[in-house]
Amino acid sequence: MSFNLKDILTPFTAWSRVVKEPVTIKDPFTREAAPRYRGFHDNDVQLCIGCGSCEAICENQAIDLVPIEGVEGIETKSGDSGLRPSIDYGRCCWCALCVDICTTDSLRLTNAYTWVDTDPDNFIFTPGVTPKDWYEKEEGWRKPGHGYEFYSHERVHMEELHADERKDSFIEFVKGYSAEQAKKEADRCVACGICTATCPAHMGIPEYIKAVRDDDMEHGMKILYETNPLPEICGRICTHKCEDVCSVGFKNGSDPLSIRWLKRYIADQIPADVDKYKDMLGTGEIAKNDKKVAIIGSGPAGLSAAHYLALLGYNCTIFEKLPQAGGMMRYGIPSYRLPYDQIDKDVDYILSLGVDIKYNVNVGTDITLEQLSKDFDAVYAGTGLHLGRSTRIPGSEHENVYQSVDLLRNIVTGAPVPVEKKVVVIGGGNVAMDITRSMARLQMEKFGEVNVIATSLEDEEHMPADREEVVEAREEGCTIIPGYGPQEVVITDGKVTGLRVWKCLSIFDETGAFNPKFDEADERIFEGDMVIESIGQGMDLSYLSEEIKSKIEFGPRGRILVNEDWQAKGLPWLFIGGDIIEGPDVIHGIANGHRGAQSIDKFLNEGR
């Protein structure tokens, strides 16, 4: 091999580096990591709701959700599981998928990266709770943005009839999801289960949403019926407390899942065939026992109790005052929101389980409660709130001042409903919206134009009605003017001509009691030929005889007190549920109907 002198000398040029400044960092421990560095975890525990998405996505199972109850300085809130992520740094690989999926954006990685400790157990810690000095660092890994999201924040749009098409008709205007839409919507679920905890009936929401994704409607129905025997109804008019706490919709600009519409989607896929239902739910043959239970009222609580008692083999008889089953669901909710055939679909199945129902029987007059207690082993009362409440303002006793519950019932039974050219509705709740929109439809039928004004004490933000109800009412031509308190029904020459209102400044006083304050200077008169009051309903407990009343206990505002088994305090055979105890809404009725059934079962089996 030949030696080239150049090849021997050239490598010595490396010596030129001797005079260069060294490139090493003298003190590596103070080196600041990049602003995006994936270092140690921090969690804003006040913002975090403990949804557990971080735990679900952690590929190393490094994250466990631990209870934080009792930790000083941390309060859990509504829609909060009460858990917070704890991380095992023996397993963590700092991939930050937990940050990227975090539904509340509370979890982040700081750019701190050195931690020395002598106790290995310390490396399992709860970010945000265990004190660490890196929480003050602002920099570190957060969600990247720029179109980067792990689930869609946008709800799949629900098709509805246009306001022009629906405002003169009582046909259902929410069209329901197609299979493709339902699957797309169901895909957004992170299965945190906060909805299940919040739902009064504790429905298995993530499971039935999974059934939608898997296109397994029969399985979905089974899950629905485990806790809720009225899926068609609830799928339309439930107050969806689950959606209020849905972690997917937690952030501003994020929509919660359409849990209610997905429930409706499942129920809608099964045809109205009682035998098919029985086949699917495995309720074809139920072993009957010899116990009898009387149920007063066929509303959600009564039907729910009847369903679960029938499944347990009890012989149930429902006593219904009105000619058809459903209670407020049929006689209080307009059919454009809840069509009657859907009520029948749910009710028919419950009745097919061997539940007997007697229509047009008024307990208290046609048959006494004492008689029921003798004929039956237990009595369940879910009689609901069917009496309208009056504002008791001057002029409210005029014959052209109506109660919304009465009018809504008359619309269903076919009794004459007075419709005037100009209508004023007092109230800002869902029932007020129901009567407002029903009156608008009746006006369209009669006059071809809508002129309804609805007013509420609460301002726009605090109106108790569902937001979409207010929006849809406006779309249909109704005028909603929130924030005014009624002072007087204006009567001219013996006729109602309007409602005088004052601007409402506050509704509750410092003690939290109902004591509205008005600005008298801001006075308006809403013109109207009739006024409808819709400020809430009261219960009609006239079926309780004086003797029974003397035995049971009453709480504030005349509510019957019940124990944890839903038994009236003082009368063990009388079980109470529905709006007269909780609510008012459908899902609470269904929930305590279910629990009432379990309690009756426990009561009738005691000592066996």
Place this chain on the structure above:
Amino acid sequence: MINKFLGFKPDEKLLPSQTVTEDTEIDLSSHKYQKIWLGPNHPGVTGNMAIELTVQGTTVMRAKTHVGYLHRGFEKLIERRLFVQGFPTSIRMCVAEPDTNEYFIARSTEELSGYADAVPEYANWLRMLSLEMARLAGLLRGVPGQGGTFALGIGVQWGVYLRDLILDRFEELSGARVYHMYIIPGGVRGALPDGFKERMEDNLRDIDDFIIRIKKLMFHNSVFKQRAKGLAVITPEMVDKYGIVGTNARCCGVKRDVRKDNPYLYYDKLDFDPPTATDGDVYSRTWIRWQELIQTVDLIRQIMAKMPKKGDIRCKMPNVLNWKIPKGETYVRLESGRGEMGMYYVTDGSDKPRRINLRGPSYNHAISVLEHMLIGQDVADVHAIMVSLQTCPPEIER
């Protein structure tokens, strides 16, 4: 010559015959042979791998590659995880150049779920940038590392410093220095930070300077030349027989490069020509990698100039927790720093992959090629040959 000078006369009977081949008979009971284990814990071995050498004198008579020292079942681990959870595990299959494996997982899932065309353009450019940066980081260690196997340590110091600068850029782009976890199904996990291009250009200028210095240090170096030239020659005939890819194939004139032959991402929009050599020895392999160093720096400059200024970094995809991919299979390949790599990916309609198989170049290079080429070589050259093949043991035991 030295033996003659010292008057030393070795016992010719104890030395191997001049030509040692795979067929040379070895009688271990003759006491003429010795077994040496090179690795698994040896600073000269690239990763946890061992070579069982049978030597006579200092001549290697037989070589056997042993693996199994770092087997963690990466493929099986990924098969038990959701599609989105795959990439943090995949990067363990090659620590030096992890981005390639992230790309495989992302690209395979996108192809099988029908999102391959939905990935935003900006994200694809960023993917290419991170792949080239990973190649550059690998070369900055690999080129001077070859000198290191001949005890030329100074170049390694220079290279590792510059590699650290590239890791700094990785740190600000992806949030980590080594395990970047940057390429995710649907796109990437971060836009280009402000001022990134300027800082990168500063680093590239340092690397330009380094390229000249390392040329003087290694390629105008009589010792390096004497040791590397003619050592462990790969002939064009061996390429197909052993499945040799990448720089190991290009060193003997077989011009194969997936970026050119089967362009992926936007490599067809870049102007480059893979370098080749003819000799096929350790020297020419190193020489090609040095030229690739120049080329990679140029490619990064081209990418930074051609990529869009901004855009979305990930396309809209199903909820990652509920993501199911229809039944199907695909093979995704790319040109890594060590040559063509590929991943076979099978899905069965569930939320996890049915089967994953990574085809890394080291499987052939470190087992069949290395075992073949070590025969007849001097023990002192074993490291050099192994490093020149750019073996990466985690790729063998996935």
